Amino acid sequence: MKILIAGASGFIGSHVAAHLHAAGHAVVAAARGVETARRRAPWLDWVACDFRHDRVEDWAARLAGVDAVVNCVGVLQDGLGDDSRAVHVAGADALFAACEQAGVRRVLHISAVGVDAAAGSSYARDKLAGEAALKVRDLDWLILRPSLVIARNVYGGTALLRALCGIPWITPLVGGEQVFRPIGMDDLCAAVADLVRPDAPCRQSFDLAGPERVSLADAARGYRRWLGFGETRIWPVPRWLAAPAFRAGDLLGWLGVRTPLRSNALKQLDFDVEGDPASWIAATGARPRGFHDWLAAHPAGVQDRWQARLGFARPLARWVLGLFWLVTGLLTLTVARSGAMDVLAGAGLTGTAGALVFWLTSLFDIAVGLAMLAKWRVRSVATLMIAGSAGYVAGISWLAPDLWTDPLGPVIKVFPAMALALLVAATEDER
Structure with missing residues (x-):
């Protein structure tokens, strides 16, 4: 038939x-x-x-x-x-x-x-x-x-x-x-x-x-x-x-x-x-x-146990990842603004060039954070987060290499966030 x-x-x-x-x-x-x-x-x-x-x-x-x-x-x-x-x-x-x-x-x-x-x-x-x-x-x-x-x-x-x-x-x-x-x-x-x-x-x-x-x-x-x-x-x-x-x-x-x-x-x-x-x-x-x-x-099988354990862990990971990027962008635009501008100025990025980099990076953080929270093209957004994080590490290594040895680990902590983005991207399928 x-x-x-x-x-x-x-x-x-x-x-x-x-x-x-x-x-x-x-x-x-x-x-x-x-x-x-x-x-x-x-x-x-x-x-x-x-x-x-x-x-x-x-x-x-x-x-x-x-x-x-x-x-x-x-x-x-x-x-x-x-x-x-x-x-x-x-x-x-x-x-x-x-x-x-x-x-x-x-x-x-x-x-x-x-x-x-x-x-x-x-x-x-x-x-x-x-x-x-x-x-x-x-x-x-x-x-x-x-x-x-x-x-x-x-x-x-x-x-x-x-x-x-x-x-x-x-x-x-x-x-x-x-x-x-x-x-x-x-x-x-x-x-x-x-x-x-x-x-x-x-x-x-x-x-x-x-x-x-x-x-x-x-x-x-x-x-x-x-x-x-x-x-x-x-x-x-x-x-x-x-x-x-x-x-x-x-x-x-x-x-x-x-x-x-x-x-x-x-x-x-x-x-x-x-x-x-x-x-x-x-x-x-x-x-x-x-x-x-x-x-x-x-x-x-193992996939059944993974699915059960990830049932709530996966959406929680997506929300944590989205909030991390969103809050980072908002903090940069507000309370951390002067510190961010000082880092850019120390690398010689002042005036229009410094303002452009400041606004582009802050708005990028906010945009990908909101997109992740709204579950919009999650895999693509997670890929952007990984690429943005790699760019952040490269930029910091050039602008302020001393941050690699900062005891609070502002550079080192980027890598777990990249791994979390990779996990979210890899487990996005729901059917």
């Missing part, structure tokens, strides 16, 4: 695309940012799409010769570059209408478990509206609602859970009593491969969930043991204490920084995140693996 996967660069979509390709299907992989995705999976047929703007007619060429469509597109919340209503409702409906016009009858739509109950979440309301848009179409549709999806790769909520497990001695959780039925990504992909067939059930909604009921606290303990971190003490974080962090996540989202700490994620925890797989299992005979069985079948 020729199958179009919308959102093929995402967490679920990338796994589904790889699974269907391995099963021998011709996969048309539709996503935003296809250049990066194409480098990671060049064997797929990539096409650009954008649910925020695409209309029905934009899909005509993409659907040529396609036998079935799997829609995996989703965003957690509105933010810079993300529009939940446009993506989950208008954009999805444009795809569904295009399938209807093109005669592509088989459409599988990945939604989320519990969306019909979670009225307090805009994410759930938009997801539910997207389901309704599909149900009125003359298509052989099927709506799949996964519970917590677990895989070796992590993103969003599962990445946050592993990062919490990477904190030594305690694991802070909001609540902890919420119950999931985790489903392995391999079982989810197998379900999609089975249900995308023309003779599979249609015009139904299935919860894709595993057989094992696991609380959030038990999931954290299971991940800790799986990672080799040993037992932990669960710290139930009061909602009022956690709320500011989630509101900060909302603000970061509008700055283009995606984080699982968003208010929609907090609201989703108040509703059913378990699901009931009985109808799916009865209709297909599926035998999904339970959470602990999945962990036992996928031993953790």
